[in-house]
Amino acid sequence: MIGGHRHAKSNHTVAEGTMRSIVLTKGVPDFSEGAVSFDEDGHLERGKTPTVMNPNDEFALQAALQTKVRHGGHVTGMSMGPPGYAEVLQGAMETVYADDSYLLSDRELAASDTWATAITLSAGLEKYQEEIANVDLVFAGFKTADGETGQTGPQTCWAMDWPIVTHVIALDIDPDERTLRAKRLVEGDIDEVETVEAPLPCFVVTDPEFEPTYRKASHRLTHKELRAETQQRAANHDDYLTMWDHTDLNLDPDYIGLDGSPTIVSSVDPIPKAPSEREATMIDPAEDEMAPVLEELQPHAAEAGD
């Protein structure tokens, strides 16, 4: 019989010109309506709120998938968090794409701030480069839905001392020249789009405005095939998952987790519920109570023939 499934640790020989990407993802509380749980004091109950992949990480995964569709290669999902975050990596594999998953997980990593997280992730990237394969691109999403910091990507990149391009909304790679060309969004008093060129390996932080493009029919076909494959893999995610703890990563406990974090959260306060400023008239649409609302709206109605 043809032997079992591929193993996450297998080190494929990379054909020339193909791109190896790592996508950094993070688990966050599910903020969709109805999923968030609060205690009596109005504090978020993280334990009761389901964890999902940071919605903005989807754009980083899309950029990695686009790179694989166009140039071939390999996409690895990487995350730091408790063992349960394997589900976040599984979700990334299922909803967008990953060839395999790496979870950096250790009790010592608990309560890491962005700086300690960045140190840990960069150690994961370095170990990956030493033991698995050289990496051409690291992708990260912009901001997470819980911390909203937007700092982890740039700080991880600082530790690698790679070039970085942030707020990327479109991406082209030239594998022969070993360069990338990206459009990045610069928001400020005026909004601008910059075109930038950078050498590989490079760190890419995608903007939520990022859109993958598949102009060739062959690319669209490859995209479809890769999507089908990754969904199959995700169904047996454990077979593609590698876990590394702080000894695997050779990290000094003083530089990770709470000990390695310059910042602490001194207090978390529910955003106070302001006293009612307006006395809302309650209207039951099932009853015939809409008249006062319509009275407010009808003076602004479009003229006949508009």
Added chain:
Amino acid sequence: MGDDCEGLAEECIAYGADVAVYHDDERLERFLHKPYTEIAAHMARGKGTVESTDWRDYDEPRYILFPATNNGRDLSAKVQAELDSGLASDCSDLFIEAEEVSNPVKTGEPGVKKTFEKVLHMKRPDFSGFEYSTILCLDNPGREFHPQGCSVIPGSFEPIERNPDRDGLVVEHDMDLEDDWFRVEITDHDRLEAGIDLTGHDVIVCLGRGIADDPTEGMELGLELVDAFDDAALGITRGIVTSSYQFEGHVESYSNEERQIGETGQVVAPDVYIAAGVSGAVQHKVGMDESDTIVAINTDPDARIRDFSDYFIEGDLFEVLPRLTEAVESGGLGLEPEAVADGGDE
């Protein structure tokens, strides 16, 4: 940092700075991560101003603030990493006071309390607008974390009134910039078309996460109501911008940040504001609570938005929006006089 930025340094004095340090280089005309980080960190270490060190009687800054813009946030993360310190991003309030801390990592011993003097308290909205966190950046017993840093949401503080006669010291910073720092090259830049302006309309229809059951249909229903008015526009909450809803192509363009209303979006004050499926986070409130009349449509009678609404229609927006559209269209044509026509008459 920039190309020909001495004038900006002088502006900083006029706006309240005592000392303004600047670095001019034609290669710095636009923001680049590596050289900007290297220069800012060099300045923070008190280097590069050999000839005029008498303006400071301390060596390194205790606090460092950045603007929470796209580039400012990136710079804050990189500079604080370079300086081996921490930061909080997107702060909306700051104050400095002593803080008694019992966290053993910071005090060095469990059960011992230690007072840190002059701590920058960095307050930031967290958890997608449900909570405020106060972040502190504190030294460990064996490792200093200075400067305490953060990025600040633009507009969070009132600027000091400009005084062009104010005295201050402008210092030029000196440092060799390595060619390798310019490995990322900006080859082109275009100004974007001015985005969508939601201000100045008579009516705003704003959609929130209540459209989750069918985001595309929700968007269509909102747009149909907009079209029924003479001068209306569609807005959305931050919850929609950050959602991963799959909108169909014809309405997708309405789901991005340029239509966001709230603290990090646009501030509007129309005659009538219709909030459909909007829960009413405090960040949303600041973007709309100057509206004349606020009509909320929500299935949850305890939704926060009730406290700042004039009318609260307790119902499903998928049913209520089409009814409003129909009523406005027919009312506008004058086909349905209804009882309300008498309401405003004496």
